[in-house]
Amino acid sequence: MAQQTGTTGRTPLNRDRVLGAAVALADGIGIEALSMRRLAQELGVVPMALYKHVANKDQLLDGMLDLIVGAIVPPAPGTDWRSAVRQRVLAARSALLGHPWAAQVLQSRARPTPAVLAHTDAVIGIFRSGGFSVDLTHHVMHALGSRLLGFTQELFDDSAGPATPPALPPAALRELAARYPYVAELAAGATHDQGSVVGRGCDDQFEFEFALDLLLDGFDRLHRQGWTSGG
Amino acid sequence: MAQQTGTTGRTPLNRDRVLGAAVALADGIGIEALSMRRLAQELGVVPMALYKHVANKDQLLDGMLDLIVGAIVPPAPGTDWRSAVRQRVLAARSALLGHPWAAQVLQSRARPTPAVLAHTDAVIGIFRSGGFSVDLTHHVMHALGSRLLGFTQELFDDSAGPATPPALPPAALRELAARYPYVAELAAGATHDQGSVVGRGCDDQFEFEFALDLLLDGFDRLHRQGWTSGG
DNA sequence: GTACGAGGTGTACGGCGTACACCTGCTGCG
DNA sequence: CGCAGCAGGTGTACGCCGTACACCTCGTAC
Numbered sequence: 001m002a003q004q005t006g007t008t009g010r011t012p013l014n015r016d017r018v019l020g021a022a023v024a025l026a027d028g029i030g031i032e033a034l035s036m037r038r039l040a041q042e043l044g045v046v047p048m049a050l051y052k053h054v055a056n057k058d059q060l061l062d063g064m065l066d067l068i069v070g071a072i073v074p075p076a077p078g079t080d081w082r083s084a085v086r087q088r089v090l091a092a093r094s095a096l097l098g099h100p101w102a103a104q105v106l107q108s109r110a111r112p113t114p115a116v117l118a119h120t121d122a123v124i125g126i127f128r129s130g131g132f133s134v135d136l137t138h139h140v141m142h143a144l145g146s147r148l149l150g151f152t153q154e155l156f157d158d159s160a161g162p163a164t165p166p167a168l169p170p171a172a173l174r175e176l177a178a179r180y181p182y183v184a185e186l187a188a189g190a191t192h193d194q195g196s197v198v199g200r201g202c203d204d205q206f207e208f209e210f211a212l213d214l215l216l217d218g219f220d221r222l223h224r225q226g227w228t229s230g231g
Numbered sequence: 232m233a234q235q236t237g238t239t240g241r242t243p244l245n246r247d248r249v250l251g252a253a254v255a256l257a258d259g260i261g262i263e264a265l266s267m268r269r270l271a272q273e274l275g276v277v278p279m280a281l282y283k284h285v286a287n288k289d290q291l292l293d294g295m296l297d298l299i300v301g302a303i304v305p306p307a308p309g310t311d312w313r314s315a316v317r318q319r320v321l322a323a324r325s326a327l328l329g330h331p332w333a334a335q336v337l338q339s340r341a342r343p344t345p346a347v348l349a350h351t352d353a354v355i356g357i358f359r360s361g362g363f364s365v366d367l368t369h370h371v372m373h374a375l376g377s378r379l380l381g382f383t384q385e386l387f388d389d390s391a392g393p394a395t396p397p398a399l400p401p402a403a404l405r406e407l408a409a410r411y412p413y414v415a416e417l418a419a420g421a422t423h424d425q426g427s428v429v430g431r432g433c434d435d436q437f438e439f440e441f442a443l444d445l446l447l448d449g450f451d452r453l454h455r456q457g458w459t460s461g462g
Numbered sequence: 463g464t465a466c467g468a469g470g471t472g473t474a475c476g477g478c479g480t481a482c483a484c485c486t487g488c489t490g491c492g
Numbered sequence: 493c494g495c496a497g498c499a500g501g502t503g504t505a506c507g508c509c510g511t512a513c514a515c516c517t518c519g520t521a522c
Contacts (some may be wrong), residue, residue, distance in 0.1 A: 001476075010381070012499095012500070012501090013500080013501085034504075035478065035479080036478080037476080037477080037478070037479085038481060045501070046483095046501065046502055047479085047480085047503050048481090048501080048502070049477095049500075049502075049504080050518075051480070051481095051498050052501075053500090056479075056480075057478095057480090068460075082447055082450075082451060085447065086443065086444075086447060090440070095441060103338070104338055104339060107334070107335055107338055108335060123446060130454075131454070132454055133459070135459055135460055136450075136453060136454060136458060136460075138454075138458070139460060140450050143446055143450070144376070144407070144446060145443065146376070146377045146447070147439075149378070150361075164417060165498095184356075185449075188472065188478080206320075206460070208324060210379075210460075211378065211446075212317065212320060212321075212378060213317075213448075214446060214449040214450075214453075215374055215375060215378070215442075215445060215446070216313055216316065216317060217449060218374075218445040218446075218448060218449055219367075219371050219374070219445075220313060220314075222367060222371075222445075223361075223362070223363055223367060226232075227367060228364070228366055228367070229366055229367075229370060229437075229441075243468095243469070243470090244469075244470085266508080266509060266510080267509080267510060267511080268508080268509070268510085275473095276470070277470065277471055277472075277510085279470080279471070279472080279512090279513095280470050280471075282467075282510095282511070283468075283469050283470075284469090287511075288509095288510065288511090320509095323521075366506085378511075
């Protein structure tokens with residue numbers, strides 16, 4: 001179409017074009033059919049050309065995810081905590097809605113991507129600014145769990161596993177803390193068993209039961225008052 | 232070890248041995264490193280031998296999942312609904328806990344496996360027996376969402392997508408309904424827009440907001456009363 | 463003893479991610 | 493102008509994957 005000089009004229013590739021095409025392709029043919037080769041073909045280019053713009057397929061997936069998560073529209077400043085959280089979560093949902101593969105990719109990432117961290121940090125910030133204690137905010141974030149997007153878990157998780165990525169070096173942790181202050185605050189209060197300000201470890205079982213009981217409480221209340229979706 | 236007659240003596244393969252070895256292997260080396268070839272090697276057998284016991288890799292994954300989900304211990308009969316749900320969900324959690332790959336595999340399945348359906352049916356049954364209306368049960372199951380195990384969504388979902396499996400033939404649907412009566416009851420009440428008893432379609436957005444608001448209500452209550460995890 | 467079928471084997475194919483060496487054409491500098 | 497440098501596209505190749513298909517080898521039933 002837009003050839004210009006001679007043999008290879010079509011507007012040169014770049015990371016954004018690659019990611020955009022990948023998202024569109026995944027939307028079209030499904031995430032499991034998305035391959036580097038297929039994507040290259042779609043872009044009219046040889047497979048290896050992609051590697052000049054993304055390090056490997058995993059980074060491609062990370063980039064695709066961040067493209068979508070980064071498009072989440074933040075609520076207007078000054079909104080009360082409840083509406084702000086509600087709006088942000090619903091915005092996240094609508095951002096993900098058109099890309100059925102996104103949730104699955106999210107789940108499969110070993111570490112949260114920058115946009116995901118930024119979103120998490122923002123939601124934590126809403127609770128903290130709304131007067132929630134670090135403690136309650138922590139539990140509440142766990143309870144929101146996958147409803148946030150699906151990625152709250154294992155932010156600074158130390159639990160082992162065959163596929164556990166290597167621990168981040170201290171310098172990287174410090175940079176993370178600077179960039180995502182609310183995440184860091186929660187982590188400081190919850191994940192270190194010794195030497196932390198709060199001193200409680202993060203007990204996954206407790207978090208799970210906390211969220212479960214919160215829901216069961218709600219169910220019970222609705223049930224007792226004869227709630228119906230009609231009104 | 233247990234060779235007996237001559238060349239090929241080791242107790243012959245069967246589906247259960249294959250699935251068991253696959254689970255153990257996935258636990259050991261991670262789900263993404265699990266390949267038919269690697270599994271065959273672990274069993275001292277040529278890769279193609281596995282195909283005499285599982286149709287393909289997808290069915291292998293389904294079988295592995297069902298092995299784990301099938302091990303969920305049901306609560307004692309006669310338990311009140313709240314304790315029963317609580318116990319069942321916690322039992323599901325503990326069944327999945329030792330297999331970090333299970334949740335991810337669950338998410339990736341196009342259709343729920345039999346054990347997953349059975350579990351879902353059982354939980355629905357608890358609510359119904361506890362006096363919950365079909366309507367409330369439906370919403371409540373959505374709210375439980377991934378906390379049930381991660382598979383409540385898209386049971387009879389008609390939403391399209393590139394990887395959508397072909398619709399089940401009516402005969403298969405009827406068999407499903409017979410085997411999982413509570414699931415069928417919910418489906419009848421919710422997924423058909425016309426000709427159903429209740430007549431409301433299943434509005435995913437509504438379900439999402441229902442669950443979100445239930446949680447936000449809970450958060451608000453805890454926040455107001457100055458709740459702390461200490462007690 | 464012979465036919466049969468369940469279950470293990472061997473070979474082969476097409477697709478995957480990607481390492482590595484190469485080429486090409488634009489840029490800036492003498 | 494000439495030419496070095498380099499960003500970015502190319503071609504080839506390797507080792508892995510899932511699995512189709514034809515084959516062989518037993519234990520068993522008749």
